[in-house]
Amino acid sequence: MNQAMTNEATTTTTTLESRELTKTFYSTEPPTEVLRGIDLAVRPGEFLVVMGASGSGKSTLLYSISGMDRPTSGTVLLEGRELTSLSDSEMSEVRLTKMGFVFQQAHFLGNLDVRDNILLPALKGTDRSGRDAAIARVDALMERFGIAHIKDHGITQVSGGQLQRASICRALAGEPSVLFADEPTGALNSSMTGEVMDAFTGVHRDGTTVVMVTHDPGVAARGDRVIYLRDGQVVDEKAMGSWQEPEAQQREDELLAWLRELGF
Numbered sequence: 001m002n003q004a005m006t007n008e009a010t011t012t013t014t015t016l017e018s019r020e021l022t023k024t025f026y027s028t029e030p031p032t033e034v035l036r037g038i039d040l041a042v043r044p045g046e047f048l049v050v051m052g053a054s055g056s057g058k059s060t061l062l063y064s065i066s067g068m069d070r071p072t073s074g075t076v077l078l079e080g081r082e083l084t085s086l087s088d089s090e091m092s093e094v095r096l097t098k099m100g101f102v103f104q105q106a107h108f109l110g111n112l113d114v115r116d117n118i119l120l121p122a123l124k125g126t127d128r129s130g131r132d133a134a135i136a137r138v139d140a141l142m143e144r145f146g147i148a149h150i151k152d153h154g155i156t157q158v159s160g161g162q163l164q165r166a167s168i169c170r171a172l173a174g175e176p177s178v179l180f181a182d183e184p185t186g187a188l189n190s191s192m193t194g195e196v197m198d199a200f201t202g203v204h205r206d207g208t209t210v211v212m213v214t215h216d217p218g219v220a221a222r223g224d225r226v227i228y229l230r231d232g233q234v235v236d237e238k239a240m241g242s243w244q245e246p247e248a249q250q251r252e253d254e255l256l257a258w259l260r261e262l263g264f
């Protein structure tokens with residue numbers, strides 16, 4: 001085998017992949033079959049958006065591919081490494097070192113200021129030099145996402161948009177391979193949604209792979225690609241190309257037309 005063939009065989013072209021992923025909840029009678037064989041391939045640096053009607057399985061998919069919950073069958077690979085066979089402690093380590101999470105509601109500790117809340121997870125298990133590096137990273141992230149000036153504020157003294165940007169900084173402080181977001185703008189008004197989505201666009205442009213669940217076509221229009229779930233299956237997808245601000249309305253309109261065809 002020549003060198004080119006060897007490289008081809010060992011180089012992974014996806015950051016995150018699922019194969020024939022299923023998830024059934026057996027806690028209900030009858031059991032609830034939520035994911036029914038999902039094949040997904042997320043490219044390095046891609047911004048993938050997951051849409052679908054309420055109850056179609058979006059959050060379950062996000063949890064199953066990020067190791068927050070175990071799928072019933074099928075495999076998930078992160079940078080070529082199979083996650084589905086890992087133990088709980090190995091999976092926790094992968095989540096801590098390779099994944100970042102942003103949810104609809106930001107959970108922060110009320111007795112710490114914004115900066116210490118962002119810093120806390122990044123300090124886990126670090127020595128003195130690791131601590132200095134984490135502090136430098138967090139300060140740079142807060143600067144990058146426009147919240148350096150609120151670093152000493154208490155978490156009740158900042159806006160919802162600032163808090164979500166702080167969540168993004170916290171999620172990025174561990175330098176994840178993938179940033180997962182579940183309805184990150186679901187609790188925000190439209191101007192805060194804009195500022196948070198500008199931050200996600202920045203994250204994506206910095207090269208981080210993003211997988212986001214949203215109901216909001218305006219938010220989804222930021223993505224490179226949108227997949228549509230119905231009854232736990234991916235029934236269609238739309239390639240969007242790179243986000244450009246002047247095309248925002250056109251992208252949203254095109255996405256809406258596609259979504260309407262799908263019955264959204």
Ligand SMILES: Nc1ncnc2c1ncn2[C@@H]1O[C@H](COP(=O)(O)OP(=O)(O)OP(=O)(O)O)[C@@H](O)[C@H]1O
Pocket residue numbers: 025027028032034052053054055056057058059060061
């Ligand atoms: N732990 C659970 N036990 C039983 N059923 C569950 C559980 N979690 C989710 N479900 C069911 O799985 C289905 C999909 O839920 P999921 O939250 O993934 O949908 P979704 O598309 O994210 O919905 P929404 O847009 O409303 O958040 C729903 O019918 C839900 O009731």
